Amino acid sequence: MPDAAIDPAQFRREICEWIIANCPEGLRDQPMSEDSIVWGGRRWTFRDDDQRIWLDRAIAKGLTAPRWPTEYGGGGMTREQEKILREEMSRLGAPPPLESFGLWMLGPALMAFGNETQKAQHLPPITRGEIRWCQGYSEPGAGSDLANVQTRAEDMGDHYLVNGQKVWTSYADRADWIFALVRTDRDAPKHKGISFLLMDMETPGITTRPIRLISGKSPFCETFFDNVKVPKENLVGEVNRGWDIAKYLLTHEREMIGGGARGLLGGRSLGAFLDGLDDNVLSDPVIRAEAMAAEVDTLAFAMTMERYKDHAEAGGGVGNASAMLKYYGTELNKRRYELLMSAAGSGALEWDGAHGALAPEWLRTKANSIEGGTSEVMLDIIAKRVLELPSA
Amino acid sequence: MTSLLDTEEEVMLRDAARGFLDSAAPVSALRTNRDAGRPHDPGLWREMAQMGWAGVLIPEPLGGADMGHRAAGILAQEMGVTLTASPFLSSAVIAATALRSAASDRANDALSHIAAGDETYALAIDEAAKHAPEQCALRAEPAGNGYRLSGSKTFVADGASATRVLVLARTGGIPGEAAGLSLFDIDTDRAGLTRARLDTVDARDHARLEFNGVEATGDDLLGETDNAMHLLRPALDAGQAALAAELTGLATGVTDMTLGYLKERRQFDRTIGSFQALQHRAAHLWAEIEVTASAIANAGRVLDETPDDATLAVSLAKARATHTANLAVREGVQMHGGIGMTDDHDAGFYMKRARVGAEWLGDYGYHAARVAAARGF
Numbered sequence: 001m002p003d004a005a006i007d008p009a010q011f012r013r014e015i016c017e018w019i020i021a022n023c024p025e026g027l028r029d030q031p032m033s034e035d036s037i038v039w040g041g042r043r044w045t046f047r048d049d050d051q052r053i054w055l056d057r058a059i060a061k062g063l064t065a066p067r068w069p070t071e072y073g074g075g076g077m078t079r080e081q082e083k084i085l086r087e088e089m090s091r092l093g094a095p096p097p098l099e100s101f102g103l104w105m106l107g108p109a110l111m112a113f114g115n116e117t118q119k120a121q122h123l124p125p126i127t128r129g130e131i132r133w134c135q136g137y138s139e140p141g142a143g144s145d146l147a148n149v150q151t152r153a154e155d156m157g158d159h160y161l162v163n164g165q166k167v168w169t170s171y172a173d174r175a176d177w178i179f180a181l182v183r184t185d186r187d188a189p190k191h192k193g194i195s196f197l198l199m200d201m202e203t204p205g206i207t208t209r210p211i212r213l214i215s216g217k218s219p220f221c222e223t224f225f226d227n228v229k230v231p232k233e234n235l236v237g238e239v240n241r242g243w244d245i246a247k248y249l250l251t252h253e254r255e256m257i258g259g260g261a262r263g264l265l266g267g268r269s270l271g272a273f274l275d276g277l278d279d280n281v282l283s284d285p286v287i288r289a290e291a292m293a294a295e296v297d298t299l300a301f302a303m304t305m306e307r308y309k310d311h312a313e314a315g316g317g318v319g320n321a322s323a324m325l326k327y328y329g330t331e332l333n334k335r336r337y338e339l340l341m342s343a344a345g346s347g348a349l350e351w352d353g354a355h356g357a358l359a360p361e362w363l364r365t366k367a368n369s370i371e372g373g374t375s376e377v378m379l380d381i382i383a384k385r386v387l388e389l390p391s392a
Numbered sequence: 393m394t395s396l397l398d399t400e401e402e403v404m405l406r407d408a409a410r411g412f413l414d415s416a417a418p419v420s421a422l423r424t425n426r427d428a429g430r431p432h433d434p435g436l437w438r439e440m441a442q443m444g445w446a447g448v449l450i451p452e453p454l455g456g457a458d459m460g461h462r463a464a465g466i467l468a469q470e471m472g473v474t475l476t477a478s479p480f481l482s483s484a485v486i487a488a489t490a491l492r493s494a495a496s497d498r499a500n501d502a503l504s505h506i507a508a509g510d511e512t513y514a515l516a517i518d519e520a521a522k523h524a525p526e527q528c529a530l531r532a533e534p535a536g537n538g539y540r541l542s543g544s545k546t547f548v549a550d551g552a553s554a555t556r557v558l559v560l561a562r563t564g565g566i567p568g569e570a571a572g573l574s575l576f577d578i579d580t581d582r583a584g585l586t587r588a589r590l591d592t593v594d595a596r597d598h599a600r601l602e603f604n605g606v607e608a609t610g611d612d613l614l615g616e617t618d619n620a621m622h623l624l625r626p627a628l629d630a631g632q633a634a635l636a637a638e639l640t641g642l643a644t645g646v647t648d649m650t651l652g653y654l655k656e657r658r659q660f661d662r663t664i665g666s667f668q669a670l671q672h673r674a675a676h677l678w679a680e681i682e683v684t685a686s687a688i689a690n691a692g693r694v695l696d697e698t699p700d701d702a703t704l705a706v707s708l709a710k711a712r713a714t715h716t717a718n719l720a721v722r723e724g725v726q727m728h729g730g731i732g733m734t735d736d737h738d739a740g741f742y743m744k745r746a747r748v749g750a751e752w753l754g755d756y757g758y759h760a761a762r763v764a765a766a767r768g769f
Contacts, residue, residue, distance in 0.1 A: 270767075270769075271764070271767045271768045271769040274769055275768065275769055282769055288764075289757075289760075291764070291769065292760040292761060292763065292764040293760060295760075295763055295764055295767055296708060296711045296712060296715075296763050297683070297712075299687070299704075299708050299767075300683045300684065300686055300687040300708060300712050301683055301686075303396060303686035303687055303689075303690050304682060304683045304685075304686040306396060306686075307395075307396040307397060307685075307686045307689065310395045310396065310397050314397060321682070324675075324678070324682055327675075327676075327679060328679050328683060378675075379671065379672040379675040379676065380668070380671065380672075380675075382675035382678060382679065383668075383672065383675045384671075386675075386678065387651055387671075387674055387675065387678060388655075389651070389654060389655065389665040389666065389670075389671050389674065390655060390663045390665050390666045391666060392662065392666045392667075
C-alpha cells in the first residue's frame, strides 16, 4: 500500500518505472477496440498471454481498484495518487488491466451500503476479475421512469422468490452475477417499495436473450426471472430502501458515462484523427469550423470533469450536477462522432474499413444519451433540482 | 496542475467583491452612467484602487496587492455579474502586465501610479474591425533622438478617458508581420494626438485615436524596438483571460435574472418556469456556463503557474466565454418576452456588453483557431 504522505513526484517516478517494467510491450500504445478490453469473469478467455500477465501483475499491485482498501484487494491509493497513476498509464499507452461494472458500480455501492459479510464476499473477486457483474435496472415499463420497476421479490420466509423481466441489461449473457432493483412492497408509493438484490446468474429460473443493436453489436440483453429463489442475505441495505442505492449508483453511472465515454477523452483525439486522413479534410471550411468548436468544447468539458471530481473529493459531492456531466459529455461525444464520420467520408462507411470500427463506434454513441437516463431526463433534473424551477 | 476549485482566500475575495459591487456598482449604476454620458464613475475606481484592485497584478513594493491572475479573473467575473464599468481591464490587467514585463525603472514608476489609481491606461492596437495586432500599420518613424507616430487606432477601450496610452506602432516590417512592432507609452495630452469617443452600444469608453506626427522620445519606448510582442503577448493573454472571466460573470448575471423571471412570471395560469420547453433551455444554458467556468479558472491558474505557455488556456477561455455569454443574453432576452425588449429592463444592457466583449481582444473564430493550432490542426 502506498504511503499517503509520499512525495507526488517520487510516486510518479515509481509508478512510471513499475508500468514500464510490468506492462507487456505488446499491449502498449495499442488502439482501443472491443477485444482490447478485459472484463473478467468465470467464463472469460484472454485474447492473448499479454492480457493475462498484465492483469495478474496489476492484481498483485492492487491496481485494478486503485482506491479501494487493500483488505478488499484494492490499492489503497489517495485520489491524487490515482490521478497520477491514470496520467502515467495514459502517457505510457498502458491499457486498463480490467474494466467491469463491479469495479465501477457495485463495488462503490457495497462500500457505501453493504454489510461486512457482503463486502468480504464480493469485493475481492471483483478486483481479481473473477466475477463479472451486470446491472438489472430498466424494464419494458421502466425506462426513463425507472422507479416504476415491476419485477417482484416476494418474501417467502427463508428466501425471496423473484419473478419479472429486465431489459437493457449490459452483457447479461456473459455476466456471473446481477445486482437488480426489485419490488418488495407493491402497496407502498413507487419509490418506497424497491429493494437492491444480488443474484447469481446460474440460479435456476434466470435466462437471458441478447438484443441486436443498430451498431450490429449486442451489448445489451433481456433478462427473465421465473420463480428464482434468492437467499435473503443477498439483499443490500434495508428492505424497501433500494431506491437510495439506485440513486447513488445512477449519480455514479452518469459521471462515468458523461466523462468516461470511450473515445471522448481517452480514445481518439480529434486533431490526430483528422490529421491522419488521406485528403486534407481540414481545408473544408465547414468541417474545420466544427472541428475547432468541438475541440474547444472537449477541452473545457475535460476541465469540468476534473473540477467536479476535485469538488467531490473535497467533500462537496457532485449530486444532481452529475446530470449536467452526463448530459454534456454524451451530447458532445455524439457530436464528435458525427464529425469524425463526415471527415472520414466514404472511408468510414464499411463496418470494418480503413478507420477500423469507426462506424459501429459512431452508432454506439447514440445510446450514450439514452442509457443511464436520457438527455431530456438529465435536463429535467437540472431544471428542477439545481435551478429549482417549479413543477407544472 | 492545481485544483480548479476556488481556494479559501479566493472564496473570501469573491464574496468581498460581490458584496462591494452589489452596493457600490449595481446594474442601475451603469444606467446612471449611460444617461449622464459618462463611461464610468471615477469615484468608484478610486475606491477599487483603495481596496487593492488597481494593483491586483502589481508587486507590493510598488504599492500593489500582487494577487495574481486567478484573483484578477475573480474580480473581473464579479464585475461582469453587474456589468460594472471601470478601467480595471485596461489599466490593472493589460497595461500592468505589459509594464511589469518591461521591468524598467520607468515602467515600475508607471505601475505605482496605476496601483494608486491616479493614472489610467488604454491599449491602442487594432486599426480595423477585427482584432489583429500583427496587421498594425501605424508608423513610428525615427525623428531626432526619438520617433514620430502617424496613423490611427480604433476600438481603443478606455481610450477617451485614459491619462496614458500604450500604442502599438510599426518600426519595421510590413503589416501582417509580428516582427517590427514596438510599444510606446505616452500621455494622452500629447500634441498631434486626437481622441474621439465612439458611441458604442455598451455605453462604455471606446475611442478612435488619430496620431498626426505625435512625438515620442526613446524613453517612451517600452521594451525593445521591433519586439513589442515580448510585452504585448503576456499583456494580451492577461487581458483576454480577464475579459473571458468578465463575460462569464455577465452570463451568470443575466441567467440569474432570467431564472428569477421564470419563477415569478405567470401566463396560462401557471408560472412560466414550469413549462418544460423553457426548463430544458435554462438547464442547457446552465450546463454551458458550468463548462465555461472551468475554462476560466484554468486560464487563471495557467497564467499564474506557467505564463509563458498560456495561449491554449487563454484562447480556450475566451472562445468559450464569448460563446456562452452570447447564448445567455439571447436566451435572457427571449425568455423575458416583451419586457426584455424595453430599455427600462436591464436584460438589454447584458446583451450589448456581451456583443462588445465578444469582439474585444479577438472574437470566437480568432480564439478557436488558436486553440486548434495549439492542438495541432
